[in-house]
Amino acid sequence: MSQGMIFDVKRFAIHDGDGIRTTLFFKGCPLSCVWCHNPEGISMKPEVAYYRHKCKCCGACAKACPEGAHSFTEGGHIFDRDKCLGRGECEAVCPNSAIKYYGRQVTADEILPELLSDRAFYENSGGGVTLSGGECLMQADFAAEILSRLKEEGIHTAVDTSGYVPREAFDKVLPYTDVFLYDVKAIDPAVHKRCTGRDNSLILNNLKYISSRGAAIEIRIPFVPGYNDSEITAIAEFLDTVGGITKIKVLPYHNLAASKYEALGMKNTLPERVPTDEELKSAISAIRSAAPLSHLR
Amino acid sequence: MRILPFETAREFMDGQYEKVKEKSNEEKRESLYRAMRDIYDAEEHHILGKGKAIRYFFENTDVFVNPCDIFADLCDVECTPVRIRDDEHRARLCRSEDTKMLIKAGAMKAMADFGHTAPDWERVLRLGIPGIIAEARELLRAERETLGSTPEKCAFYSAVIEAYEGIITYIKRLRDAVSLTVSPSSDFTAENLSAIAERAPETLAEAMQLYFIFYRAQQFADGAVLRSLGSIDQLLYPFYLKDRERGVSEEEIRELMRYFLYKWNSMRTLANIPFDIGSEANELTYIIVSEYGKLSLPDPKIHVKCSDKTPKKLILMILELVKGGNNSFVFVNERVVISALENIGISTEDANNYTLIGCYEPSAVGKELPCTLNGRVSLPMATEFVLKRGKTYPDFESFFLEVMKEVSFFIDTAIDEVIRIERKYPDIVMTPILSATYTDAMAKGVDVYSGGAKYNNSSVCAFGIATFIDGLIAVKRAVYEDKLITLPALWDILAANWAGGEELRAKIRNSYPKYGSGDPEADALTSRVVHMLSDMVNNKDNGRGGVFRLGLFSIDWIFAFGKKLAASPDGRYKGEPVSKNLSASIGMDKRGVTGIIRSVTEQSHSLIPDGAVLDISLHPSSVKGDEGSEIMYGLLKTYLDGDGFAIQMNILSPETLRAAQKEPEKYRNLQVRLCGWNVYFTDLDEAAQNNLIDSMSEE
Structure with missing residues (x-):
C-alpha cells in the first residue's frame, strides 16, 4: 500500500465542490503562484509553522525540542528553522496554539475512516470527498488508491487540481473521479509564468485531454487584479472550446494568508490588492458573454 | 372585514403592554389585593377561594383599549391573584441543609415551577369559555347528586365556574370599553368579543381573540408565565377553512395573521411565548411562516416539529429565514420526542399529541403537567467536589464512580427539594383556569397542581456536559494513563x-x-454518563403521582454557575462559563460542525424527556444562496436522521458581532439565538456577548 504526505483534513468543506464535503489536502505543489493561500502545501516535506502573534513566550516548546530549535532571549522567542527536523514535538505542548505542524505521512487505510465519517452528511446534501492541496496529482498513485476506495464505498469524489502534472497522473485517477475542479489562471504563457513560475501548455493540454476522455469539469479562475485580470476574456474564449465543463467559478483573490507565510519562514509573495465588487462583477460578465454556461457564480 | 390596515396600526401596537403598566394605580392595587386576599381566606377550600378571587379580579381590575389593535386584552395586571400564590409560596419555603449548602457552592438549584406547561388549547377553542362553564356546571350537578360526593370536588367545579365567569366578565368589560372607542376596528373587535362571551369561536378572528383572552387569563389569574400556545397552525386550521368557505380572502387571513403575530411579539417583555408548527404542514402553516418572516420578529418563538412527513419545502422556507437573521426557530425531532415521553410512562397516544414548552421541552397536551424547570445540577461541580477532598483513587474507574456518586448526591438533593416544595402545592397554587382544560382534572375534580393531570411530572436538568466529560478524560489521561500528575x-x-x-x-x-469532536472514547464516556443520569432522574417518583424527567439543557445558567466553579481539569479557567447545552467546550469542537453533530447523535436522546438542544453557528459565507440552503438542510437532516433531539442555528459572523459591540446603535435589530431563545444581541450583557463570539471564532 502506498503512502501519502498530507497536511490537513477539512470536514464541512463547502467551497470545494457540491454539498457538504470533506477535503483532504495533499502536501507538495509544482507551482508557486504568487497569490497562494495554502503556502504550507507547497513543500513536500513536513514543516513547523510558528505564529509569533499567538506566542506568549512560555518556553514549553524549548523544553520539548531535542534539537534546540526553539530558544528564548530577552528579545523573545527565536525559532531556528535550520535546526528544526520537522518532527513537530513542539506543537502538542504549545498552550497558545502558536505552533502548527504541517505534514503527516499516512496510508489510505489510516485516512479512509476520517474521510468516510461524514458520509451521512454527504448523502443528505449531495456532497462527498475532495482531494486538494498542494497538488494532489503529484501523488497520483496515492490519490488513485484513495479515490478508488471511496468509489467502492459509493462516495462522490472530486479532484481539485492545477493541471500541472504528467498526463499519466490523470489516467490514474480518471476512472474514480466524479468531477475535476480545474484551475485555469491564464492563457498567455508569459502571464502564466509570471503568476505561477511555470508555463501553461501542459495545463491547457491536460484540460483538453480529460475533456476528451469525458470528464465532468468545474473550472475555477482565481481572479487577481494586477496579475491575471487581463486574461479573463482569453480564458473564457478558450473554455468555450472545451467540452464537459459543468460550471465556471471566479474565485476572488483574498489576502488573508499573510500570517502563514511569516509563520513558515517563507517570503510573502501575496499581492496587496483584492478585487473590488465592480471588478469581480465585470470579470463574471466577461466570462458569461464569452462562455455561455448557465452555472456561473 | 372593516379594520385599520395593519401597516398603519403596527407602530401603535409597540409597547402597548408597558404603557398599561404606567397607568396602573398603586392605591387601587393595594385595595384590590386586600379584597382578593379576604375572599381567598374566607373560603374553606383554597381552590374555591382562588376561583372567587379570580372572578373578583376580572370584575374590578382596570381594563384598557388600544384603538389601533384589533384584539382586546389589556388590563391592569400589576396586582393579580398571582400575589396570593407568591405569598403562600414564600411562607412555606423551607430548604434542607444540604440544599442550602449546594446552592451556596454553585452545585445545584431546585425550585417550584408554576410556569412551564400549556393548556389544552384544542378544548379551549372547541368549547369556548361558555362551553367550559357548562361542562363544569354539569359535573358539579352530577357530583352533588352522587352519594358520597366530596366537598373538595364540588369546590373545584365551583372554582372553575367562578373563574370562567370572571373571564366572561373580563371579555364583556373589554367589549364595553371597545364600544366606547372611536376606531375603524372597534365594531370588528366588539363583535368578536361579544361572540366569544356567548359561545365557542367560529371564525378565525374570534379564535385569535379567544387566544389572547385565555392566555392572559391563565397567566395573570392562575399565575403562570411561560405557557405555550400549542400547534397554532393545526389549532387554527379549522377556523381558517371555515373562513375561506364563507369567502374570506387569503389576504384578509394574512392581515389577521399579521395582527396576531405582532401582538404576541409586542407582549414579549412579559414572557417567553412559544408556539409550534406541526410536522404535517397545511396552507395555514405556510401563511404563518411567510408572514412571520416578513414581519421579521424575534417573538413569539417557533418550534418546528420535524418528522418524515415534514415537507422539505417548508424546512427550506424556514432555513431561508434563519439565514436572513431570524433566529426564533428551533427544530425538534418528533420521533425522538415521542419515544422520550414514552420512556417516562406516557402512552403512545398521549405522546403523539405533544407540544413544546419553554425552550424545547416536550409535553403531552392536556394530559401532562410537565414542570420542565424544577432542578438544575452543575455536572462540573461534582468533579470539583471530589478533587477538592484531596483523596487519591487507585484507578480512573474508582475516581469516575466517586464523581458520579457526587452527581447522584446533587440530583437526589434537588429531587428531595422539589418534592419538599411540591408536597405543599395544594396550599400554594390553585389553577382553576388551566385545570379545566385537562380532561382528567375535570373528571377527577382535582387541580392539576394537586395531581389532577393524568401525568403529574417534575424535572431535573443536568448541564455543563462537555466541560464535565472533557475534565473526566483529562483526569483519565493525565493522572492515570500518562501519569503526568497526581490527583x-x-x-x-x-x-x-x-x-x-x-x-x-x-x-x-x-x-x-x-466531547463533541467525533472521538470514540469521549463519545463512549458521554454515553455512559447519559445513561447513568437517566437512571438517577427519569421515572423517580415525585410523590404526587408523577415522575421526574431528565433534561440536558443549560439555558443561561452556564454563566452564574461558571462563576462559582474553580478552574476545571478540561483546561477551563476559574469563573469562565461552563459548556452550553449539548455544545462542545468553546474551541474544542475540533472536528467542526459535522463532528459535533455526529458525536451528539451518538447519544440516546430518548433518555432526555425534558429536552436537550444543540446550538450550531455557521458563517454566513458558508450558507449563501440555494446551495447554502441545501447545506443547512443536509446538516439538519443528518442530525434528525441520527435521532438528535433539537437543534438551533445561528448564521452570523464573529466580525458582525464585534462590530455590533462597538456600535450597538447600528445593530439594534441583530438577533442571536442564545441558550434556548433568541434575543437582540445588543440586549445581552458583555459576558454573554463575548461567550457567543468566542463560540464562533474557532472556525
Whole structure:
C-alpha cells in the first residue's frame, strides 16, 4: 500500500465542490503562484509553522525540542528553522496554539475512516470527498488508491487540481473521479509564468485531454487584479472550446494568508490588492458573454 | 372585514403592554389585593377561594383599549391573584441543609415551577369559555347528586365556574370599553368579543381573540408565565377553512395573521411565548411562516416539529429565514420526542399529541403537567467536589464512580427539594383556569397542581456536559494513563487557576480526546454518563403521582454557575462559563460542525424527556444562496436522521458581532439565538456577548 504526505483534513468543506464535503489536502505543489493561500502545501516535506502573534513566550516548546530549535532571549522567542527536523514535538505542548505542524505521512487505510465519517452528511446534501492541496496529482498513485476506495464505498469524489502534472497522473485517477475542479489562471504563457513560475501548455493540454476522455469539469479562475485580470476574456474564449465543463467559478483573490507565510519562514509573495465588487462583477460578465454556461457564480 | 390596515396600526401596537403598566394605580392595587386576599381566606377550600378571587379580579381590575389593535386584552395586571400564590409560596419555603449548602457552592438549584406547561388549547377553542362553564356546571350537578360526593370536588367545579365567569366578565368589560372607542376596528373587535362571551369561536378572528383572552387569563389569574400556545397552525386550521368557505380572502387571513403575530411579539417583555408548527404542514402553516418572516420578529418563538412527513419545502422556507437573521426557530425531532415521553410512562397516544414548552421541552397536551424547570445540577461541580477532598483513587474507574456518586448526591438533593416544595402545592397554587382544560382534572375534580393531570411530572436538568466529560478524560489521561500528575497535585494547580500548570493545560487542551469532536472514547464516556443520569432522574417518583424527567439543557445558567466553579481539569479557567447545552467546550469542537453533530447523535436522546438542544453557528459565507440552503438542510437532516433531539442555528459572523459591540446603535435589530431563545444581541450583557463570539471564532 502506498503512502501519502498530507497536511490537513477539512470536514464541512463547502467551497470545494457540491454539498457538504470533506477535503483532504495533499502536501507538495509544482507551482508557486504568487497569490497562494495554502503556502504550507507547497513543500513536500513536513514543516513547523510558528505564529509569533499567538506566542506568549512560555518556553514549553524549548523544553520539548531535542534539537534546540526553539530558544528564548530577552528579545523573545527565536525559532531556528535550520535546526528544526520537522518532527513537530513542539506543537502538542504549545498552550497558545502558536505552533502548527504541517505534514503527516499516512496510508489510505489510516485516512479512509476520517474521510468516510461524514458520509451521512454527504448523502443528505449531495456532497462527498475532495482531494486538494498542494497538488494532489503529484501523488497520483496515492490519490488513485484513495479515490478508488471511496468509489467502492459509493462516495462522490472530486479532484481539485492545477493541471500541472504528467498526463499519466490523470489516467490514474480518471476512472474514480466524479468531477475535476480545474484551475485555469491564464492563457498567455508569459502571464502564466509570471503568476505561477511555470508555463501553461501542459495545463491547457491536460484540460483538453480529460475533456476528451469525458470528464465532468468545474473550472475555477482565481481572479487577481494586477496579475491575471487581463486574461479573463482569453480564458473564457478558450473554455468555450472545451467540452464537459459543468460550471465556471471566479474565485476572488483574498489576502488573508499573510500570517502563514511569516509563520513558515517563507517570503510573502501575496499581492496587496483584492478585487473590488465592480471588478469581480465585470470579470463574471466577461466570462458569461464569452462562455455561455448557465452555472456561473 | 372593516379594520385599520395593519401597516398603519403596527407602530401603535409597540409597547402597548408597558404603557398599561404606567397607568396602573398603586392605591387601587393595594385595595384590590386586600379584597382578593379576604375572599381567598374566607373560603374553606383554597381552590374555591382562588376561583372567587379570580372572578373578583376580572370584575374590578382596570381594563384598557388600544384603538389601533384589533384584539382586546389589556388590563391592569400589576396586582393579580398571582400575589396570593407568591405569598403562600414564600411562607412555606423551607430548604434542607444540604440544599442550602449546594446552592451556596454553585452545585445545584431546585425550585417550584408554576410556569412551564400549556393548556389544552384544542378544548379551549372547541368549547369556548361558555362551553367550559357548562361542562363544569354539569359535573358539579352530577357530583352533588352522587352519594358520597366530596366537598373538595364540588369546590373545584365551583372554582372553575367562578373563574370562567370572571373571564366572561373580563371579555364583556373589554367589549364595553371597545364600544366606547372611536376606531375603524372597534365594531370588528366588539363583535368578536361579544361572540366569544356567548359561545365557542367560529371564525378565525374570534379564535385569535379567544387566544389572547385565555392566555392572559391563565397567566395573570392562575399565575403562570411561560405557557405555550400549542400547534397554532393545526389549532387554527379549522377556523381558517371555515373562513375561506364563507369567502374570506387569503389576504384578509394574512392581515389577521399579521395582527396576531405582532401582538404576541409586542407582549414579549412579559414572557417567553412559544408556539409550534406541526410536522404535517397545511396552507395555514405556510401563511404563518411567510408572514412571520416578513414581519421579521424575534417573538413569539417557533418550534418546528420535524418528522418524515415534514415537507422539505417548508424546512427550506424556514432555513431561508434563519439565514436572513431570524433566529426564533428551533427544530425538534418528533420521533425522538415521542419515544422520550414514552420512556417516562406516557402512552403512545398521549405522546403523539405533544407540544413544546419553554425552550424545547416536550409535553403531552392536556394530559401532562410537565414542570420542565424544577432542578438544575452543575455536572462540573461534582468533579470539583471530589478533587477538592484531596483523596487519591487507585484507578480512573474508582475516581469516575466517586464523581458520579457526587452527581447522584446533587440530583437526589434537588429531587428531595422539589418534592419538599411540591408536597405543599395544594396550599400554594390553585389553577382553576388551566385545570379545566385537562380532561382528567375535570373528571377527577382535582387541580392539576394537586395531581389532577393524568401525568403529574417534575424535572431535573443536568448541564455543563462537555466541560464535565472533557475534565473526566483529562483526569483519565493525565493522572492515570500518562501519569503526568497526581490527583491532589492537579487540584493544587486548579485551585491556583492553572498557575504553573500552563504546559499541562496545553497538553490537555491540544492532545486529549474531547466531547463533541467525533472521538470514540469521549463519545463512549458521554454515553455512559447519559445513561447513568437517566437512571438517577427519569421515572423517580415525585410523590404526587408523577415522575421526574431528565433534561440536558443549560439555558443561561452556564454563566452564574461558571462563576462559582474553580478552574476545571478540561483546561477551563476559574469563573469562565461552563459548556452550553449539548455544545462542545468553546474551541474544542475540533472536528467542526459535522463532528459535533455526529458525536451528539451518538447519544440516546430518548433518555432526555425534558429536552436537550444543540446550538450550531455557521458563517454566513458558508450558507449563501440555494446551495447554502441545501447545506443547512443536509446538516439538519443528518442530525434528525441520527435521532438528535433539537437543534438551533445561528448564521452570523464573529466580525458582525464585534462590530455590533462597538456600535450597538447600528445593530439594534441583530438577533442571536442564545441558550434556548433568541434575543437582540445588543440586549445581552458583555459576558454573554463575548461567550457567543468566542463560540464562533474557532472556525
